[in-house]
Amino acid sequence: MIMQPPKNNFAQKPVSCEACSLHSVCIPNGLSSKELDEVEKSIDKSIKLKKKKSVFKAKGIQQGIYAVKSGAIKTSISNSDGQEQVLEFHLPGDLLGFDAFDTGEHTCDAIAIEDTLLCKISMDVFDELCGRLPGMRKELIHQVGKEISHNQNQLLSLGQQQTDERLAVFLLKLSNHYQSRGFSSKEFLLPMSRQDLSNYLGMAVETLSRITSRLSENGIIKIDKRMVFIQDYPQLEKLAHSSCGKKT
Amino acid sequence: MIMQPPKNNFAQKPVSCEACSLHSVCIPNGLSSKELDEVEKSIDKSIKLKKKKSVFKAKGIQQGIYAVKSGAIKTSISNSDGQEQVLEFHLPGDLLGFDAFDTGEHTCDAIAIEDTLLCKISMDVFDELCGRLPGMRKELIHQVGKEISHNQNQLLSLGQQQTDERLAVFLLKLSNHYQSRGFSSKEFLLPMSRQDLSNYLGMAVETLSRITSRLSENGIIKIDKRMVFIQDYPQLEKLAHSSCGKKT
């Protein structure tokens, strides 16, 4: 019996932060019970978004910080030529909204790629709490650091790795993510389309398709629609750290 | 008479934050005089680094946040295969050290690429001030946001643009940077080697060399060693927003 993330709890009712299964990876982590009580009062837990609906758009005024409860959000940035880059897929337990910290306006778009439940804490409250609660400040710093170091790794991947290495790294990252949340690390569902994934990985859709086919032929993974089975984990790791990378 | 950044003020004596020419782009920005007095007491202004010396290394415990006063710092990340990606060039007025926010350990290396003067504020003091001074918190958020949105733009560049577009974007960014600090936007010195720049831009050194040569032939820029003259600004902008970008 393989644990899989819930496919659709879109109709579920909000629970307290303390009871929330994502407690340990979300803002409440590191807050005392008493602190958490305060924070909780200021969280809007009832944001429901249908697939393809927008959470926020670039240039939009920042309303607050969002946490993904279920579903998935895609963030992406575009330039004036319409070139678009998918920045991140935010899965349950991930936060988003930090991109507006520079100017108060968002720099990227955030769109639900599945029916999604979000929690939201307003910036005003957030800031006030950061001033008053050391644990909140610590958590802010931690979360922002996660985003920064993730982006750094993504830069390394896009700047220095081959396409197949990039996919391998991505699959391993997703595998770890699911494992750390109590789901199977060998079998999981891709929450995004090939379009979105290929863009995220900085390659053409066709290239992504060819790579998945090749990995299947080699028995490293099996892939059926959006379902991924990692069959040869060591080999996938080897690919991710391929020695075929460009030399400096 | 073209304004140029000072080549070497390595021997200069520390000045007060209020008198510092980088005041408005650094942490003191947004702090009241009174707040600034407090912050200033906790800043170490006498860090001198010779070229090639390290500010911090990946896995190293975070000591604090650094501000570049003069010179330049290169941050880079490496994976287990020795693949390396230059993340950013930190010029006077830029802050660094946020990469350790996730775990308290740095995720990247920071190395001086010129003789460099740094200011440093310890994390403890920084955190304490963030709790007490709203302006400090605001500045933290602002600076971290700058880093995040910069990384996002870099991802867009590496993921979606051609090599020549990436160089054009970089030159324009550098041009803006110098202009905003009162220096010439048309003539400036590259603070980094071709190696470092090509790595930053995710291309081979030879590719970078070919592109600069081509831009020179086309009269868009003139380049002599590390000195860059932008001769046809509009054309460079056109290149940066080239319509030759990949389609989604």
Place this chain on the structure above:
DNA sequence: CGGGAAATTGATGACTTTCAAGGTGTGTGG
């Protein structure tokens, strides 16, 4: 001033994109 690093240039080939076509799944409206 000399030796080695840094930068440029040329030739070749690999990797990836683009264009094109066909297959498969999905959602909606009748």
Place this chain on the structure above:
DNA sequence: CCACACACCTTGAAAGTCATCAATTTCCCG
């Protein structure tokens, strides 16, 4: 509930971009 339209995905062939290898040239540090 089915059918059709459409979006998504895969595969093939050709072209292009960029990396690699190699050879110079230039520059910089000791």
